[in-house]
Amino acid sequence: MAKSTTKAKPQAAPSVAERLLAWYDVHARVLPWRSRPGAFADPYAVWLSEIMLQQTTVAAVGPYFRKFLTRWPNVGALAAAPVDDVMREWAGLGYYSRARNLHACAIAVANDHGGVFPDTEEGLRRLPGIGPYTAAAIAAIAFGRRATVVDGNVERVVSRLFRIETPLPASKPEIRAKANTLTPDLRAGDFAQAMMDLGATICTPKRPSCNRCPVSELCDAHAAGVEETLPRRGAKKERPVRRGACFFLTRADGAVLLRKRPAKGLLGGMMEVPTTEWNGAELDKAALLAQAPAKLSWRRVPGLVEHTFTHFHLQLAVFTAEATAKAAKDVDGIWVGVDELSGEALPSLMRKVVDHAMPDLGPLFGRKA
Ligand code: SF4
Incomplete structure (x- = not known):
């Protein structure tokens, strides 16, 4: 009998998403608003945390998030609160229009949506204070929608992975398009959080720890030794x-x-x-x-x-x-x-x-x- 000459099909190398999700399953940061990897988080908690995290560090947000969640455990409770109480609890967190919009959004969800957040990016974007980033983050993290979530950390990681030399902010559309090519159909929320965690803990602005990075083999900037020079930024304007x-x-x-x-x-x-x-x-x-x-x-x-x-x-x-x-x-x-x-x-x-x-x-x- 003739011997079979069929060769085993070569295995495709794991993609960025596969490597990152495997890393996230082990190394995900434990944050008060997060669910465990693989599970959807409470939309109210995701929304509240994402609004608080705009322009604000994770460390600063933690105590405020816990205080809000204790005082107003769901969106209906927040909607029923006097706006002055919300502003008072927000004091010290900065960017106060966020607090006013937070309250307006809670009222809109309570009154127009029966207390349930819309589960699509389009629906979420119609609510007060929810822009493209926040809508994508809630849709992916709370509802498992395939949405591309690009914050400052993700901008840095993507700029380096694809060695994007165009300075920010002109490079934003390219970064978004590249990030979209990486986003998996399944576990898009975990992927978004994995990218954020990678940027916050390994692919840091200065001295990234490429030797511990799960995607270093696929990183163009690392291969060229230029990771610390990216992302480039246009000249900063002096503040008056x-x-x-x-x-x-x-x-x-x-x-x-x-x-x-x-x-x-x-x-x-x-x-x-x-x-x-x-x-x-x-x-x-x-x-x-x-x-x-x-x-x-x-x-x-x-x-x-x-x-x-x-x-x-x-x-x-x-x-x-x-x-x-x-x-x-x-x-x-x-x-x-x-x-x-x-x-x-x-x-x-x-x-x-x-x-x-x-x-x-x-x-x-x-x-x-
Ligand atoms: S290899 Fe280095 S520069 Fe590239 S994504 Fe990983 S940490 Fe960032």
Whole structure:
């Protein structure tokens, strides 16, 4: 009998997705909003965490996420909460329009969708505060949809895997298209989280640990030894500096004057120590005091409060005064006891102002930006 000459078919090398998913099954980061690899996570938890994680680190989000989930364990509970309570719990996390949109989105899900999140990217994108990234993340992670999720970590990994030399942000469409070619039909949510974890723990901005990387054999940048130079970035624009002043006014009983900022605009709906407008002019005492909440004997606290927003850097002078009985009655705002200040919806900037005005009390809120 003639011998068979049929050769065994060569096995295809595992793809990026196969290698990453196998790595994720063992090395997935344990995060409070995550399910175990292979299982879908609670859409409410995924949504809440993804909104909080925009422009914010995992370490900063953890305590806020737990606090929100304890106080409002589901989307219906959050929708029923007064928006001021939501803003108060959000205080210190920054980018406050996220908190307003969070509440508006909870109301939309509760009222228009029977308390159930839509399970497609298109449906999710119709909700307040949910953009393309967040919609893709929720669709993939909570509902197992094949969606391509591209955050900063994924941008870095993909730029390196495909050795994309075009600088960001011009390279974004190419990165997205390449990321899409990697996304598997099954376990797209785990794949998205695996990419994020790889970027956060191994394919780091500086000194990536290519020797521990599950996809190093498939990485073009590593093969060429140029991983640390990618992704390239266009020249950064200098942030302009704006300046202004805050007026830390106390009453005879020690209470402090606060005001609520207008609902729209920067730090909208949050509380503030009364402040001037912020512009590029040099600090001029007379011009600043003309905007004080009352004509009083204001004293300048030495030094400046500095804070960096996305589009500008802010320097604030701080003035203090004790209100006369008449001024205490006439000024606009609310009087808050010093012990209650930490419970108010004061953004990080205003917490710095309070700390600066009351140095003898020690940092009431800490010095976090
Ligand atoms: S081999 Fe290095 S550069 Fe390439 S993806 Fe892995 S960690 Fe990143």
